[in-house]
Amino acid sequence: MTALTKKIRKPNWKASMLILLLCLLALLAAYTFLFLKHDADAVDLNSQLMPMSFDHPFGTDHLGRDVLTRILLGAQLTVGYAFMALLAAIAIGLPIGLIAGYKGGRLERILMRIADTFLAFPDTIVAIVLSGLLGPGIENLLLAIVFVKWVNYARLVRSTVVSERQKEYISMAKINGLGDGQIIRKHLFPHIIGNVLVLASLDLGKIILLISSLSYIGLGAQPPAPEWGAMLNDARPYFQSMPALMIYPGLAIVTVVLISNVLGDYLRDKFDVKKEVQS
Amino acid sequence: MELMKISHVDKTYSNGLKVLDNVSFSLEKGECLGIIGESGCGKSTLARCLLQLEPIDAGEISINGEPVQNLTKKNFKPFRKQMQAVFQNPSASLNPKLKIRDSLMDPYLQFGGQKELQHFSYTSKENYVGQLLEAVELPACLGDRYPHELSGGQQQRVTISRAISIEPEIMILDEPTSSLDVLSQASILKLLDNLRQQFSLSYIFISHDLAAVASLSQQLLVMKDGRMVDGFGSAEIFSHDRHPYTKELVSMF
Numbered sequence: 189m190t191a192l193t194k195k196i197r198k199p200n201w202k203a204s205m206l207i208l209l210l211c212l213l214a215l216l217a218a219y220t221f222l223f224l225k226h227d228a229d230a231v232d233l234n235s236q237l238m239p240m241s242f243d244h245p246f247g248t249d250h251l252g253r254d255v256l257t258r259i260l261l262g263a264q265l266t267v268g269y270a271f272m273a274l275l276a277a278i279a280i281g282l283p284i285g286l287i288a289g290y291k292g293g294r295l296e297r298i299l300m301r302i303a304d305t306f307l308a309f310p311d312t313i314v315a316i317v318l319s320g321l322l323g324p325g326i327e328n329l330l331l332a333i334v335f336v337k338w339v340n341y342a343r344l345v346r347s348t349v350v351s352e353r354q355k356e357y358i359s360m361a362k363i364n365g366l367g368d369g370q371i372i373r374k375h376l377f378p379h380i381i382g383n384v385l386v387l388a389s390l391d392l393g394k395i396i397l398l399i400s401s402l403s404y405i406g407l408g409a410q411p412p413a414p415e416w417g418a419m420l421n422d423a424r425p426y427f428q429s430m431p432a433l434m435i436y437p438g439l440a441i442v443t444v445v446l447i448s449n450v451l452g453d454y455l456r457d458k459f460d461v462k463k464e465v466q467s
Numbered sequence: 468m469e470l471m472k473i474s475h476v477d478k479t480y481s482n483g484l485k486v487l488d489n490v491s492f493s494l495e496k497g498e499c500l501g502i503i504g505e506s507g508c509g510k511s512t513l514a515r516c517l518l519q520l521e522p523i524d525a526g527e528i529s530i531n532g533e534p535v536q537n538l539t540k541k542n543f544k545p546f547r548k549q550m551q552a553v554f555q556n557p558s559a560s561l562n563p564k565l566k567i568r569d570s571l572m573d574p575y576l577q578f579g580g581q582k583e584l585q586h587f588s589y590t591s592k593e594n595y596v597g598q599l600l601e602a603v604e605l606p607a608c609l610g611d612r613y614p615h616e617l618s619g620g621q622q623q624r625v626t627i628s629r630a631i632s633i634e635p636e637i638m639i640l641d642e643p644t645s646s647l648d649v650l651s652q653a654s655i656l657k658l659l660d661n662l663r664q665q666f667s668l669s670y671i672f673i674s675h676d677l678a679a680v681a682s683l684s685q686q687l688l689v690m691k692d693g694r695m696v697d698g699f700g701s702a703e704i705f706s707h708d709r710h711p712y713t714k715e716l717v718s719m720f
Binding site: 355356357359360361362363364365366374375378379 | 515518520544547548550551552554556559560561562564565569570573574577578626629
């Protein structure tokens with residue numbers, strides 16, 4: 189008990205940093221809604237590569253588009269796509285892991301060998317190959333990400349279920365007449381959800397990086413979409429004259445990935461209540 | 468009246484080990500039947516078979532005269548409200564992620580509507596959980612806590628209160644005191660004895676602890692290598708015509 193109170197009183201730098209970064213994001217979101225006056229795709233050849241000004245706080249790019257607008261709308265695009273890929277991966281991986289872990293036996297072996305096969309392919313290579321086969325585009329990129337990421341969730345959920353399944357409280361639940369569905373919902377889900385959230389928040393950063401890096405080499409988002417990786421690529425020829433054009437999207441990627449990692453660490457601490465008290 | 472009857476039950480594990488060999492006994496209403504045996508003699512397997520957590524290979528288990536060993540999960544469900552259990556390790560018997568209150572509600576949520584409760588009354592979840600905790604001499608406020616915030620003795624009281632929450636007829640106690648310290652053991656045994664009289668329960672008390680079993684039981688069975696080697700009333704424990712193995716156990720304690 190004393191360990192618990194001490195833990196709460198100790199300043200938690202992860203939590204403070206997280207709050208700070210989330211406030212920053214909220215501020216940006218509010219700015220997007222309230223003050224955005226430029227069209228992200230509006231080409232204005234009279235104001236190419238303009239430096240910072242009141243009208244264009246981050247300047248303009250080689251086609252005269254407002255960089256701040258593109259960064260902010262790019263946040264919606266990049267983070268939104270990453271979320272979509274993540275949700276799809278969880279929606280596939282979680283039930284497969286649950287069935288494999290809870291049912292066990294031959295079904296588990298079959299499902300897990302399939303998962304292992306998927307695991308054998310490295311993320312980036314699969315993404316490049318799929319984009320090559322299906323043609324470049326954000327949809328195919330997302331497909332490739334789901335293709336490689338669901339395995340992690342299936343394996344995580346399976347291992348959680350397998351370790352919890354044989355504990356006595358599950359036998360107790362059976363003695364108390366709970367059916368399989370009820371046991372999964374009431375007794376296993378609280379164990380699964382924490383682990384999945386932690387992995388998902390850490391994965392979010394990785395997926396954003398993957399989307400951005402593949403867009404950078406031209407396989408992800410196609411122009412004129414204001415995707416950060418694509419913006420980096422667009423800015424490459426002007427690196428000498430306008431380095432800021434590369435720095436802004438780069439910083440945006442770093443910030444979001446950082447948030448995702450800190451959030452993951454924070455959730456990991458938070459959900460592991462028992463471990464925290466014991467230590 | 469015979470509440471539960473077990474006749475000629477056999478069970479062999481898939482590795483060929485025979486854990487239950489021609490086990491027969493019966494449980495009378497209101498009595499505590501003690502089953503003593505050392506580790507690995509098949510006690511816990513017997514408990515799991517009685518609770519239909521594991522199938523038996525041969526023999527018959529009947530509750531109130533009805534054979535239940537071949538029933539499907541669904542058809543056995545009505546019998547579950549007559550038979551509850553307390554296991555050895557209370558911290559493993561409670562889901563660490565659920566508050567005590569939610570763990571306690573499990574049996575009532577399944578069977579609450581099917582049975583007229585004599586000792587408890589359900590007005591609200593809060594009130595009902597309070598009554599359950601009070602029946603095992605715990606403060607009602609513990610319902611808000613998580614299992615790891617309770618001591619081992621308190622946790623075991625919680626699992627006992629969950630077991631009596633729908634007022635079953637039969638309780639299977641599988642080493643209920645073995646993981647507790649000596650003082651908690653004594654108070655848990657006393658509580659179990661009181662509850663048996665108060666709720667007119669029948670116990671099958673399985674343990675390696677001869678002292679604990681003898682203090683609570685009217686009838687005793689001795690188990691060795693999956694067989695029942697001896698059976699007698701608890702007054703006759705020191706009698707001369709006991710089985711040699713029983714004598715050995717008695718001399719150790």
